[in-house]
């Protein structure tokens with residue numbers, strides 16, 4: 409049984425199907441894995457399996473007649489959500505009033521009584537006022553869903569006070585609400601929050617599987633192959649690439665530029681950071697593709713280091729660089745000032761030589 413909605417992750421889909429069909433489905437899940445691997449798609453898959461009316465016929469008098477027949481059906485864990493009933497359609501359209509995504513910004517913001525409270529659409533964190541709104545919401549019954557779902561993305565962005573308040577809600581989960589925490593950096597979550605959640609590790613998907621998934625969705629084979637290759641195991645990114653091929657840019661050209669900047673003098677990095685910041689204002693897609701190229705660049709060096717004569721300093725430099733990339737993506741998403749964010753990222757990158765040799769690497773600039 410493989411979901412037509414999620415690319416890859418057949419084992420996770422099977423697990424979610426079994427959980428959703430169980431007597432007491434878990435009320436807090438943590439989808440941990442890199443951005444673009446399909447974490448949110450899996451949460452939506454869980455929402456469908458919890459709410460589809462064909463899988464869970466309403467228990468009215470009329471439906472109980474039908475129950476005689478439904479006992480002949482295979483158990484819900486081995487059936488697919490229909491995709492046609494009202495809950496399925498609303499969920500698939502992203503329009504279900506009980507499926508709510510909470511992230512940094514204004515969603516669910518609820519000021520304290522009598523407090524004047526400016527809006528904060530560009531906030532970096534999920535704030536305590538939003539958690540108040542969340543608790544308020546959870547106290548009420550869903551509008552119409554069997555199980556309301558709150559997707560918290562990214563879940564590692566709670567402020568301290570907010571995290572502790574969320575924890576209380578997770579400790580006494582209301583029966584009608586399911587929390588799906590999504591995070592690329594689960595180590596940044598409170599241990600006590602992690603321990604309340606059923607953790608699902610979402611790993612990169614094999615390239616061939618992504619390619620096949622794109623072809624199944626009607627993309628041409630050549631485009632599917634290129635998008636799958638450029639996505640490096642992340643079906644979500646692959647879909648974006650297939651829909652906007654210009655995002656892939658000229659990867660070879662980008663990687664060459666990465667190598668040049670990484671080997672060049674410090675001042676060149678500042679010039680490059682300024683250039684990124686200027687272009688960021690007009691063409692975010694292109695810059696995100698460029699950041700992807702940087703990630704590919706450091707991952708490749710990390711792989712070379714692991715398979716060859718590695719030196720710890722060099723590997724640490726690559727890891728540091730990859731971490732800086734994760735940070736800059738989060739910063740850009742939170743609308744911080746772009747130029748200092750790019751500068752910081754570039755300063756965290758170790759300097760490399762174009763003909764790599766372990767001894768020739770100097771420490772990070774920072």
Ligand SMILES: [Zn+2]
Nearest residue numbers: 460490493496
């Ligand atoms: Zn359905």
Ligand SMILES: [Zn+2]
Nearest residue numbers: 517518537538
């Ligand atoms: Zn607020």
